[in-house]
Amino acid sequence: MKTIYMNATFFTMDKENQIFENGMMVVQDQTISSIGPHSNEQLKDADQVIDLGGKWVMPGLVNAHSHIVMTLLRGIGDDMLLKPWLETKIWPIEAQFTTEIASVSTQLGILEMMKSGTTTFSDMFNPNGIDAGAVMETISETGMRGAFSYTIFSLGTEEDQKANLTGAEQFSKAYKNFADGRLTTMVAPHSPYACTPEAISESARIAKENDLMVHIHVSETDFEILDIEKRYGSRPVEHLRRLGLFDQPTVMAHGVVLNDEERSILKQHDVRVAHNPISNLKLGSGIADVVSLLDAGIKVGVATDGVASNNNFDMFEEMRTAALLQKGIYKDATKFPAQTALAMATRMGAEAIGMSHTGSLEAGKKADFITIYPHDKEHLQPLSEAYSHLLYAARGNDVCDVYIDGKMVVKDRVSLTIDEEKVIAEANRLQGTLSR
Numbered sequence: 001m002k003t004i005y006m007n008a009t010f011f012t013m014d015k016e017n018q019i020f021e022n023g024m025m026v027v028q029d030q031t032i033s034s035i036g037p038h039s040n041e042q043l044k045d046a047d048q049v050i051d052l053g054g055k056w057v058m059p060g061l062v063n064a065h066s067h068i069v070m071t072l073l074r075g076i077g078d079d080m081l082l083k084p085w086l087e088t089k090i091w092p093i094e095a096q097f098t099t100e101i102a103s104v105s106t107q108l109g110i111l112e113m114m115k116s117g118t119t120t121f122s123d124m125f126n127p128n129g130i131d132a133g134a135v136m137e138t139i140s141e142t143g144m145r146g147a148f149s150y151t152i153f154s155l156g157t158e159e160d161q162k163a164n165l166t167g168a169e170q171f172s173k174a175y176k177n178f179a180d181g182r183l184t185t186m187v188a189p190h191s192p193y194a195c196t197p198e199a200i201s202e203s204a205r206i207a208k209e210n211d212l213m214v215h216i217h218v219s220e221t222d223f224e225i226l227d228i229e230k231r232y233g234s235r236p237v238e239h240l241r242r243l244g245l246f247d248q249p250t251v252m253a254h255g256v257v258l259n260d261e262e263r264s265i266l267k268q269h270d271v272r273v274a275h276n277p278i279s280n281l282k283l284g285s286g287i288a289d290v291v292s293l294l295d296a297g298i299k300v301g302v303a304t305d306g307v308a309s310n311n312n313f314d315m316f317e318e319m320r321t322a323a324l325l326q327k328g329i330y331k332d333a334t335k336f337p338a339q340t341a342l343a344m345a346t347r348m349g350a351e352a353i354g355m356s357h358t359g360s361l362e363a364g365k366k367a368d369f370i371t372i373y374p375h376d377k378e379h380l381q382p383l384s385e386a387y388s389h390l391l392y393a394a395r396g397n398d399v400c401d402v403y404i405d406g407k408m409v410v411k412d413r414v415s416l417t418i419d420e421e422k423v424i425a426e427a428n429r430l431q432g433t434l435s436r
Ligand SMILES: CSC[C@H]1O[C@@H](n2cnc3c(O)ncnc32)[C@H](O)[C@@H]1O
Pocket: 067, 070, 082, 086, 090, 091, 094, 124, 125, 126, 151, 190, 191, 217, 220, 279, 305, 306, 309
């Protein structure tokens, strides 16, 4: 099926950052086959021609680190530091989760992600009490692209830990390249503080044997650095390197507390970073030095973390915050230009999570894109500065239509794959069943 999208401004977010005003994009089945200026010649053999009526089109956003199953915990445990937040609030409530709660949380979270322009996500979930396969099926039905990773924790008895590792290995294998390759898995040890060295080494083994990426929280707070140094005699990055984790392609969430030596270890091992600026601010963890990460040649993606520490999945807000923070900490407005922030939330973010088949509008890439109708929106005028507006002025609810794998999943801000009313009602009912 060959579909042509025309009469739009296309922001490719490719390496050349091309913009085609009154451009044309040809999609063959799930893949972009060409993009460029308007051509009447191309129109002749199309099965379907879609006139986008002057909309802006950009690649779907890539959220490099989230916890979709926690969506029902939005607003619970505000204004706390990471350690007490996890230990006294989040983990006790997550212990009450059921498959139904996890599925509804997931639908609500994906609904919010898609409607604010995210088409790919890389997620870690707490598997306790839930049928992870059923939640993966739920994700598949929404049409979303991404990786869903079963977290490895060294909590509970030795038997619990063994069962957790077995569960993670089975899940990662069973759902690798799922839903026609739209969904996959990673191996996800929670963090150096919630996993024993044995669990980290086992994670590396599972990733190696199954050719999977690793996804882990690292160097999020000063406390973590002191804690790991005290327990193991080295800082988290060196600790994980020694355990062989970085011999597998790894994406680490946070990287707030890093020094030059650690950045050089990360670069040597091609470890990528998922930058979560709002969660890091809200949990009082600090501000990652993204300029130094990029200067060191490390790939960085933008991420929201879960909505219990954000408190939304709006990637427009996230990338703007990322850019403004770097300018602020460096006291230099030339740092972190719009181009860098937009690349991190699209193409570079996709590369960071090992999904370089999406993240830009280029021939050969998956047809994952979003549209914005700017003409009736005051905050997106004057139209001539559209590229600037995408970073500095736009917000998630400006997104009009969303396409993943060439398939429309949101039309005029209405989901075509999720029953919005039902999910919102269920989310409120189920949240009321949790005791806090
Ligand atoms: C990794 S499974 C998901 C699990 O991790 C917990 N969590 C959420 N946000 C953070 C964060 O910023 N740092 C560490 N751990 C976090 C939460 O229990 C999630 O369910």
